[in-house]
Amino acid sequence: MPFNLSKEACFYWLFFLVITVFSTSVQAALNGQDSFTPQLYFYVDKNNNQTFETIKQLPASSFTQAPKAGYVGGYNRFTHWLRFTIPASDQPGEKLILRTHPAYTDILTLYVPKTTGLGYRRINNGEQIENWETKTDNAFTFTLTARAKPVTVYLSTRSTNTNTIVATLYNEYGYSRALHFERTLSGLFIGLLLTLIILNLSYTRWHRDKAFRYYLVFIIASLAVFLSLNRWLLLMPNEWRSWGSLLPQATTLFYMWALAMLYHNLFEFQESALKRRISLFYQSLIFIGVIALIYEYYVEYMPWFMMSTIVYLIWITGISINQALKRYRDSGLLFFAVIFGFTGILGTALSLEGVLSGGLLLLYSYTVGTLASIIVFQGIMGRRIRDFEKQHVALQLEKDHADHIAARERREKEQKAQFISMLSHELKTPLSVIKMGVNQPNLSDTGRHHVSQAISDMSMVIDRCSMLEKVEDQVNAHLENIEVISFLDTLIAQLQTKGRVNYQHNETSLIVCSDYDWLKVIINNLLDNALKYSPSNTSIGLSVYSNTNEVCVEISNITHLSLPDSERLFDKYYREKNAHSQTGSGLGLYIVKQLTTQLNSKIEYHTTIKTDNTKQVVMTLCLPNTR
Incomplete structure (x- = not known):
């Protein structure tokens, strides 16, 4: 390839x-x-x-x-x-x-x-x-x-x-x-390395990536060896000179160790037993060099170590070429980083070994090679940072999604428990009424009315529970033109308490495009709520009017009960504490909201407090106008 x-x-x-x-x-x-x-x-x-x-x-x-x-x-x-x-x-x-x-x-x-x-x-x-x-x-x-x-x-x-x-x-x-030229180049080199160190340390997740950590160590080692070889680190008092003179040798070994560890992690030598052993063997040679330096055998050990380093770098170069040919990720950049570093170190090593003379350029060729390889390594690390950030974002999104699902399941579990508790409570009263009526052989008209009302209340609760499944399955609406004035007349006529409804309209005909059955459920639920939670001796208001693009149905009533939480009003199973005096499922307004949304309509709730401290509740349903 x-x-x-x-x-x-x-x-x-x-x-x-x-x-x-x-x-x-x-x-x-x-x-x-x-x-x-x-x-x-x-x-x-x-x-x-x-x-x-x-x-x-x-x-x-x-x-x-x-x-x-x-x-x-x-x-x-x-x-x-x-x-x-x-x-x-x-x-x-x-x-x-x-x-x-x-x-x-x-x-x-x-x-x-x-x-x-x-x-x-x-x-x-x-x-x-x-x-x-x-x-x-x-x-x-x-x-x-x-x-x-x-x-x-x-x-x-x-x-x-x-x-x-x-x-x-x-x-x-x-x-x-x-002197000016040399100091300018030194300042540029030192400034670049310091900038890269600060820049990479500012990336807060550098400590989580081993290769990134050793890349930072390599930059620090490159700076240390440059400063010591050029004696910027040796500007110290004369009494420190005896150990300070060891800094060039010590920082050179530190530099080679940092480079070996960087290669070890970038090439993932831990995945191959043979490569891991070779890498660890070379690292052991570096530590032997430290011992040789301490016991003053550095001069005798260094020629052999330099030749070992050249062999090691040739081996690294071969691996980088093989990966580049196989087109591994970042293998092209890694190949150039290896070549730059190898070229610089080889020139300096041959010069220090006494094999080849190339003047200052060859003597300090490691500086140019190191600079070029660091620039390439920075490109590789930049890609690793971007990949890590993408993975982090993906994991965070996955975690957020899992948390959202868990929270939803927990909420649904709580809602189901609340629903079962509510259902058992709401059905207990009508069932008691029916049981009492069954046990009386001669039931009065009032008793029959109470039994009939109890059966109606139970039927309403059951109907809303069955409607809930259809709403949450999001069944497609069957849209048709509906004449709203006559439609509301029909619904009011079917009410047992139709005498309490004050129906007003100024139009003779208003047409909307909606689902007939769904619209019937919405209006019935709103009328039922208004009638149920207002005093029995008061009337509720029902009016219809049209705007430019919509037809609105407004239902209002007064109440002496405490007002519900407007933010939770349309939540499933939500009932205000004082509402338990009336039979209900906590599903009526939830169904209204869901059906309204599926019909591309809107439902609004607002309240006003009158001078006599009574509260007026207004529910406004707005439907698209077909005209």
């Missing part, structure tokens, strides 16, 4: 190239007539028994020419002697600054011919020598004077870290520009 580069991957690759070319071009622009890179020749004293007096008498053939970019002596405990020539200057007496990298060499000693007389002047420098309180440059510098004739200079170095030297000679102007 072919591997297609994504737009994001191409952007990251272009970003890496631009940063590399930009930094190289600017540095090259600065290195002109204001700077000079001397050609170094080296001699390695493996027995550490040579002195400067014996070294300067060695023939030129005893020294080997180093690459133009710089000298790479690798990890060892030998003394390395470098010889180079400062060319004649057309401005004798001009101040020159010799600047050397890396910034963590233990001891550097420069031997310069004296300006007057014979012999050499000795200048000591290095991490264990220089005065940090007056230091203004994080690299090692030697102040010299330009001369009219070429002079041969010797430089000796010995370090418990790598014996790599990149030297550049500047005049004052060139030195100032080089």
